[in-house]
Each structure stands twice: as C-alpha cells, then as structure tokens.
Amino acid sequence: MATQVTKRLFTVHEYQRMAETGILSDRDRVELIHGEILAMSPIGPRHGAAVDRATRAMVNVTGDLAIVRVQGSVGLDEYNQPQPDIVLLRPKADYYASSNPTPADILLIVEVADTSLEYDRGPKEQLYAEARVPEYWVADVQNDCLFACSEPHDRSYRQVRQFHRGDLIAPLLLPQCRLLVDVLLP
DSSP: OOOOOOOOOOOHHHHHHHHHTTSSOTTOOEEEETTEEEEOOOOOHHHHHHHHHHHHHHHHHHGGGOEEEESOOOOOBTTBBOOOSEEEEOOOTTTTSSSOOOGGGEEEEEEEESSOHHHHHTHHHHHHHHTTOSEEEEEETTTTEEEEEEEEETTEEEEEEEEETTOEEOOTTOTTOOEEGGGGOO
C-alpha cells in the first residue's frame, strides 16, 4: 500500500505565533509564501548597499507622503507574508503597529535581485500581482537595470517596463516622487 505524502501549510497567524514563541527568531531570514516557510538568500554587500541607498533616496523624496518600510513583513492574505526589501506604504498614525500592512496599504514594493532575479521576476511577481499590489519594481543588480511592473491582472502584470542608469522613475501612485534609477542599483 502506497503512502500519500501531503504538505502541511501554515497560515499567517500560525507563522506569527512561531515567531512569538521563539520557534522562529529575528535571525531567521524566512518568509511565508503560499503557506510554506521559505528561507531567504543571505544579504550580500551589493544587495545591502542597493537597499540602503534606495531607502535613503525614498525617504528623502517621499517625506510624509509614504512610510518607507525596509525588509519588513506585509500580509497579502491568509497564507502569504513576504518580507520585501522596500515597501512604500500609505501613511498611518501608528505606523502599522496594530497589524501588518495589507495590499490596500501598499503603494509600491521593491525587491533587489542580486542572486534572486528568477525568483523575484517569477513566483514573487506572480504573488504580488495576484494580491493586486499596484506596482512592483525589481532592481536587477547583475544586469544593472530596473523592471517596473504595474497594472496587476490575475497572476501577472499587464505592463512591464525596463529602466537603466540615468533614467528617472516615480511610483505611479506618487508621481511627484521622482528618483534616478541609479539609486536602486549598487
């Protein structure tokens, strides 16, 4: 008789309880994707530099128009709690202390892809589109360019534009907040 193996998927609530009880610690670089706890790639110096530079630029250009969250959780649905590199959030008085931001709170998600381009442009992009995140940028460190995805539909984005050093870009929901693409790349 054959044994059937099934996966045990975790909810966001169960995942958060694991962190609260110490099963997962702050040192664990993990995120919940489709009910599975996935280990994230270690942050290398180029990735870290790109995130730091982009964070500084985004804080400067957005001012009080957005909260800039760095490598923090967002709750997409019952089985998905990723930790994007940078998220621009709608301003909220408590800075989301009472609960993680949801797709309705997200203005833009940015992932820096040094070794994770295939994942960030594949499963992560599909996840964010499915959750109706309005705009998603991937800074491709290896190829020195930026992909800007917008108009989520089903599991993809209808519009994907590519930008290079020297180009200006602004979040669609914050058009006055223009940045040089260079600040998103190391």
